[in-house]
Amino acid sequence: MTNPEAERKPSAKARLYGGAAAGMIAGAAMAMVAMIRAAAVGLGFWLPPKQIAGVIYGVDALIGGGSAVALGLLIHMVMSAAAGILFALVAYRLSTMTSLLVGMVYGVLVWAVMTWLALPLVNQVMLDRVMVMPNWWFVYHLIFGGMLIVVPGLINAFSPVGTRSAAGARGSAQTIPS
Amino acid sequence: MMRIRVLACVLTISTICAGGIVNHASAQQGSERDTVRRPSEAAPRTQPASPQAPPVQVVLSKMHALNQMEMQVGQIAAERGGEEAVRRYGTRLFRDHRFADSKVTALAEEKGIELLPLPRLPGDQAKMMQLKQKAGQLQNMQGAQLDRMFLPMMVQAHTVAITTLDQALSMLDDAAVSTLIKRVVPILGQHRSLAQHLQQAASETSQDRQEAERVTP
Numbered sequence: 427m428t429n430p431e432a433e434r435k436p437s438a439k440a441r442l443y444g445g446a447a448a449g450m451i452a453g454a455a456m457a458m459v460a461m462i463r464a465a466a467v468g469l470g471f472w473l474p475p476k477q478i479a480g481v482i483y484g485v486d487a488l489i490g491g492g493s494a495v496a497l498g499l500l501i502h503m504v505m506s507a508a509a510g511i512l513f514a515l516v517a518y519r520l521s522t523m524t525s526l527l528v529g530m531v532y533g534v535l536v537w538a539v540m541t542w543l544a545l546p547l548v549n550q551v552m553l554d555r556v557m558v559m560p561n562w563w564f565v566y567h568l569i570f571g572g573m574l575i576v577v578p579g580l581i582n583a584f585s586p587v588g589t590r591s592a593a594g595a596r597g598s599a600q601t602i603p604s
Numbered sequence: 605m606m607r608i609r610v611l612a613c614v615l616t617i618s619t620i621c622a623g624g625i626v627n628h629a630s631a632q633q634g635s636e637r638d639t640v641r642r643p644s645e646a647a648p649r650t651q652p653a654s655p656q657a658p659p660v661q662v663v664l665s666k667m668h669a670l671n672q673m674e675m676q677v678g679q680i681a682a683e684r685g686g687e688e689a690v691r692r693y694g695t696r697l698f699r700d701h702r703f704a705d706s707k708v709t710a711l712a713e714e715k716g717i718e719l720l721p722l723p724r725l726p727g728d729q730a731k732m733m734q735l736k737q738k739a740g741q742l743q744n745m746q747g748a749q750l751d752r753m754f755l756p757m758m759v760q761a762h763t764v765a766i767t768t769l770d771q772a773l774s775m776l777d778d779a780a781v782s783t784l785i786k787r788v789v790p791i792l793g794q795h796r797s798l799a800q801h802l803q804q805a806a807s808e809t810s811q812d813r814q815e816a817e818r819v820t821p
Contacts, residue, residue: 468706469699485797489692554790558703 436581439513444581449510450503452529452573457502463562472508473555480551487551506568506570509536514577526575533571537564660781663685663772664712665720667788669732670765671705674698674795677739677761681754684746687806690754693798697758700795704788711780732768755803762796 457474475498478489483499487494509532512544517528520589541563546551556563674697681694712719722732738757743752769785771793776782 468702470695473699485794486801488794489689489798491688491692493808554794558669558787558791 445514453506
């Protein structure tokens with residue numbers, strides 16, 4: 427006697443890989459918007475990753491070179507992947523449209539955690555700078571959350587071939603019971 | 605379908621709530637910083653400007669003058685600084701102050717305020733005029749000589765700017781200008797820290813060189 431509910435659940439590996447990939451895609455989109463915005467207002471294209479590198483280099487990251495940029499991007503991608511995994515582990519049953527909405531709510535949650543918990547504790551340099559444009563800082567996280575729309579499709583893509591659902595191709599994360 | 609409607613409602617409500625607290629968050633950040641940094645609480649309040657120039661006009665004009673001066677010296681350091689780090693610092697200064705100045709001028713325009721040049725501002729502007737003169741001297745320098753004068757000058761200029769703005773904050777009742785000041789002051793603090801770090805690094809390098817010269821026969 428098998429539990430059909432359990433059988434419909436995508437494997438942990440698929441959720442892990444799918445979540446990480448989705449988080450990185452969402453994080454890349456968020457970073458790109460932030461960097462284009464920083465360049466557009468004249469603060470410099472590479473300022474956002476340098477701000478993130480402030481977690482290691484402190485205020486000196488702001489005048490850092492390639493290493494500060496690379497470190498900032500690395501930290502951002504790792505954090506984005508972690509946030510994507512967390513989302514995929516919890517919200518793996520969602521359809522594409524639902525994951526867009528829930529993803530945006532999740533983005534707001536990430537924004538709140540970053541603003542009131544993470545940045546005050548580990549990166550005051552970045553907090554001071556994002557507070558110059560607080561509305562954009564919020565929008566970046568909405569973009570991150572919205573881009574998690576790709577989670578169901580990626581979980582399906584990382585599921586073993588026999589367990590993928592036809593609906594998965596259309597965006598549902600549900601798998602066919604084997 | 606029902607689930608999507610519920611989720612849409614949740615999203616809408618959370619976005620509205622979050623949007624509302626974005627500004628609250630930034631205001632709170634500012635007030636938290638106030639309790640830590642504001643030296644003006646202990647210091648006597650500055651005299652309000654003359655009746656001809658309302659405090660908001662004086663503050664915005666001072667901010668504009670400081671931004672203009674720092675953009676000018678930042679550009680000089682970016683082009684002619686000796687060390688790579690000093691040139692990058694110059695670029696950072698230029699960009700940050702250009703951005704801050706765009707906010708100041710936009711706010712002044714919005715309020716219909718004319719930004720006055722330093723000599724026309726009421727009160728004692730001696731420190732700022734002195735800094736402006738030093739900035740003029742930088743134009744004839746380059747390389748290590750420029751670095752030696754530029755970095756202490758930046759520490760001093762940002763200290764003056766932070767003190768001026770902190771004092772202004774205590775006598776202003778304009779929410780928009782106060783918010784702008786609260787957002788700008790921490791960035792000025794970062795500029796001052798960077799100048800101090802670069803100064804320290806430069807003095808360590810020169811000490812190392814002197815030691816190496818002493819050791820080498």
